[in-house]
Amino acid sequence: MWLGRKYAEAFNVKDAEYLSIVEDLLILEGVKQMDKHIQHSDITTLEHTLCVSFIAFCVCKKLGLDYRAAARAGLLHDLVYYDWHEADPAHKYHGYRHPLFAVQNARALTELSEKDVDIIIRHMWPLTPMPPRYKEAWVVNFVDKYCATKETLRKYKKNPVNYRNE
Ligand SMILES: [Fe+2]
Numbered sequence: 178m179w180l181g182r183k184y185a186e187a188f189n190v191k192d193a194e195y196l197s198i199v200e201d202l203l204i205l206e207g208v209k210q211m212d213k214h215i216q217h218s219d220i221t222t223l224e225h226t227l228c229v230s231f232i233a234f235c236v237c238k239k240l241g242l243d244y245r246a247a248a249r250a251g252l253l254h255d256l257v258y259y260d261w262h263e264a265d266p267a268h269k270y271h272g273y274r275h276p277l278f279a280v281q282n283a284r285a286l287t288e289l290s291e292k293d294v295d296i297i298i299r300h301m302w303p304l305t306p307m308p309p310r311y312k313e314a315w316v317v318n319f320v321d322k323y324c325a326t327k328e329t330l331r332k333y334k335k336n337p338v339n340y341r342n343e
């Protein structure tokens with residue numbers, strides 16, 4: 178538990194309630210592996226999913242929604258064990274296929290509710306055809322786009338502030 182908490186705090190996520198919800202996931206090797214791959218600009222997949230998970234947790238808490246599901250499924254929504262930038266035929270159509278890979282990988286690590294699956298598998302809508310069914314999945318869908326945009330635009334900044342300390 179302690180290791181997971183320390184790991185999140187390294188990325189400046191210090192909310193005690195949030196950490197208590199995700200810390201059993203953060204200590205898993207599969208989750209830690211996301212820190213080995215770049216998602217956008219110089220931001221790793223783990224940093225990206227922590228951003229999505231934490232902001233979705235805050236938004237859902239404010240709106241009286243299931244913030245636990247948003248935090249946990251948000252952290253797992255891009256759980257794939259490869260760098261999608263690498264030219265490899267196995268990564269073809271990554272944008273369309275990775276939500277399903279993430280569900281399969283997440284299922285191997287932890288139990289997923291129907292809502293968790295919806296959050297993960299619909300996070301790429303409208304690129305993938307089926308829209309989210311749960312409100313929490315809509316929140317994660319929008320927050321993912323917000324974080325992805327912020328991270329992608331970062332490479333155009335002259336002296337980007339360290340994302341980890343923002
Ligand atoms: Fe994704």
Ligand SMILES: [Fe+2]
Pocket residue numbers: 225229254255321325
């Ligand atoms: Fe994402």
